Amino acid sequence: MINIAVCGAAGRMGQRIINSIVETEGVRFSGALERPGHPLVGQDVGLIAGCGELGVAVSDDLNGVIAACDVLIDFTAPKVSLKNLEACGLQKKAIVIGSTGFTPEERALAAELAKTTPVVLAPNMSVGVNVCFKILKDIAATLGDDFDVEIVEAHHRLKKDAPSGTAVRMGEVVAEALGRDYNKVANFHREGITGERTKEEIGMQTIRGGDIIGEHTVYFIGMGERIELSHRAMTRDMFSRGSVRAAKWVVSQKPGLYDMQDVLGLR
Numbered sequence: 001m002i003n004i005a006v007c008g009a010a011g012r013m014g015q016r017i018i019n020s021i022v023e024t025e026g027v028r029f030s031g032a033l034e035r036p037g038h039p040l041v042g043q044d045v046g047l048i049a050g051c052g053e054l055g056v057a058v059s060d061d062l063n064g065v066i067a068a069c070d071v072l073i074d075f076t077a078p079k080v081s082l083k084n085l086e087a088c089g090l091q092k093k094a095i096v097i098g099s100t101g102f103t104p105e106e107r108a109l110a111a112e113l114a115k116t117t118p119v120v121l122a123p124n125m126s127v128g129v130n131v132c133f134k135i136l137k138d139i140a141a142t143l144g145d146d147f148d149v150e151i152v153e154a155h156h157r158l159k160k161d162a163p164s165g166t167a168v169r170m171g172e173v174v175a176e177a178l179g180r181d182y183n184k185v186a187n188f189h190r191e192g193i194t195g196e197r198t199k200e201e202i203g204m205q206t207i208r209g210g211d212i213i214g215e216h217t218v219y220f221i222g223m224g225e226r227i228e229l230s231h232r233a234m235t236r237d238m239f240s241r242g243s244v245r246a247a248k249w250v251v252s253q254k255p256g257l258y259d260m261q262d263v264l265g266l267r
């Protein structure tokens with residue numbers, strides 16, 4: 001039986017992850033973390049998540065909750081996740097991180113801290129998006145430089161980071177397949193007299209509004225034809241199910257930094 005704790009438990013993803021844990025065989029929900037001073041600290045987390053009383057109260061005792069679990073699932077924010085990763089490493093406990101918006105420096109720190117414990121860090125935990133990551137590499141490499149690449153992502157009005165971690169990863173996969181440096185060719189802003197589009201740039205456009213769960217389209221735009229690869233998330237449950245699948249996988253791994261391609265065997 002694998003004991004799983006959730007950090008960000010009262011959040012949009014945290015609540016769904018708790019439901020997915022309760023619905024999954026072979027795992028046990030062992031603890032719920034929220035930020036110190038959160039108004040729901042002390043409340044039964046099952047009632048918050050809508051799955052009925054679980055007898056587990058929301059806690060702000062990070063080290064205590066980590067001690068009682070085999071793996072922590074963290075959907076919070078980059079700086080919080082890095083602190084949680086460090087705390088898990090000190091106790092040799094595995095962690096699954098779904099937070100997005102990491103800077104390259106923060107991702108490098110995560111890789112360093114992952115030397116102490118097994119970590120799954122993935123901007124999107126759905127099977128569908130991770131299959132998209134895999135086929136995008138082949139599409140880009142096959143089409144080459146004759147097709148201009150643009151990526152459009154759309155999410156709900158409450159999302160705090162942009163572009164989405166998924167869109168950034170899609171851009172990185174395409175750039176790598178084409179021999180480019182994403183951080184140099186990504187174009188996030190077009191306004192005024194921009195001049196002609198360069199062959200190398202990858203346009204990154206962001207839409208925010210309403211309750212959009214998560215939509216991504218990669219456009220490969222040629223002269224006379226266009227290929228579009230899209231993914232539409234209808235609920236958050238495929239992210240939460242993916243995070244629990246990652247938690248069951250990561251507990252038996254050696255220390256290191258992994259992603260959903262490793263969890264799903266897509267490499």
Ligand SMILES: NC(=O)c1ccc[n+]([C@@H]2O[C@H](COP(=O)([O-])OP(=O)(O)OC[C@H]3O[C@@H](n4cnc5c(N)ncnc54)[C@H](O)[C@@H]3O)[C@@H](O)[C@H]2O)c1
Binds near residue numbers: 007012099100101
């Ligand atoms: N990887 C994926 O598949 C995937 C899917 C959806 C969302 N996300 C990402 O997950 C993150 C969370 O998304 P969300 O929609 O659940 O956001 P949210 O704001 O609803 O939830 C975040 C939760 O973290 C809590 N939190 C903040 N600081 C904390 C701390 N120090 N300790 C404990 N809890 C703390 C907040 O109180 C909140 O409840 C975002 O970065 C989002 O982009 C990833």
Ligand SMILES: O=C(O)C1=N[C@H](C(=O)O)CCC1
Binds near residue numbers: 100155159165
């Ligand atoms: O709701 C969010 O926030 C999501 N964030 C992830 C991202 O930034 O890619 C995954 C999709 C949903």
